[in-house]
Amino acid sequence: MNYQLPLNVYIQGEGFPILGLHGHPGTGGNLSVFTNHLSKRFQTFAPDLRGYGKSRCNQDFVMQDHLEDLEALLDRFGIEKCLVLGWSLGGILAMELALRLPQRVTGLILVATSARPWGNHPPISWQDNLYTGVAALLNYIKPGWDWNIETFGKRSLFRYLIQQHTPTAYSYISKSVLQAYLQTSQYSTRALYSAIKAGYNRLPDLQKIECPSLVLAGDQDRHITADSSLETARHLKNSHWQCYPHTAHLFPWEIPQQLLGDIDVWLEAHPQVIGNW
Known part of the structure; x- marks a missing residue:
């Protein structure tokens, strides 16, 4: 112990x-x-x-x-x-x-x-990881950006973490996910x-x-x-x-x-x- x-x-x-x-x-x-x-x-x-x-x-x-x-x-x-x-x-x-x-x-x-x-x-592909990284970075810079949600967010691993791709959900993600990942x-x-x-x-x-x-x-x-x-x-x-x-x-x-x-x-x-x- x-x-x-x-x-x-x-x-x-x-x-x-x-x-x-x-x-x-x-x-x-x-x-x-x-x-x-x-x-x-x-x-x-x-x-x-x-x-x-x-x-x-x-x-x-x-x-x-x-x-x-x-x-x-x-x-x-x-x-x-x-x-x-x-x-x-x-x-x-x-x-x-x-x-x-x-x-x-x-x-x-x-x-x-x-x-x-x-x-x-489901299995995770290299494209999943790529889109997730891009979506997370852009969302950190500009939380809840519709273009990012539609272009990368809905095609990233976020699609398994949330179903409602709203600015509210992405605002919470921008405040929490990237920092939490880096500090784990x-x-x-x-x-x-x-x-x-x-x-x-x-x-x-x-x-x-x-x-x-x-x-x-x-x-x-x-x-x-x-x-x-x-x-x-x-x-x-x-x-x-x-x-x-x-x-x-x-x-x-x-x-x-x-x-x-x-x-x-x-x-x-x-x-x-x-x-x-």
């Missing part, structure tokens, strides 16, 4: 704590679509996981080390109980945290994730792929999670399929499942207002997850 790494963390708002966990590649800043909204009523904590963003790491580690880091983060800020929101890899870690610290996790919001993840992504270390990539290669499957253990869970998916997700997420929802005791049509893995950036509205409705229906017992 490696040492605990003090994580870089973005903190917003005041109130009941919500811990936000990003995906791969990613940073805590990628969760702004959630934290900017939720921090109006709650205190959000969005760390850069080990080996991502500003939480630099220069040695190999295993997925379990992420949980060590996150428990240390909760202790560091004196967080006794929190709601955990996780996107993709972050959702897997959210479930792991609920299994590890059941008395501290009041609820789960699981976005484009699964306890037994599988995808159906080889060690974090190796840790994730090692876990996947080992056949990660937590479905049999989900019955131990008692807290309410909101499981959200995009119906055209090719990275972690909607069926994979639905399987997870069915194994959780107290879960609500929602699948959004014509969206993919980055659906929070495709339909932010609809998604945040649904999260608000779920929070109102489950006041215990935000400390109103």
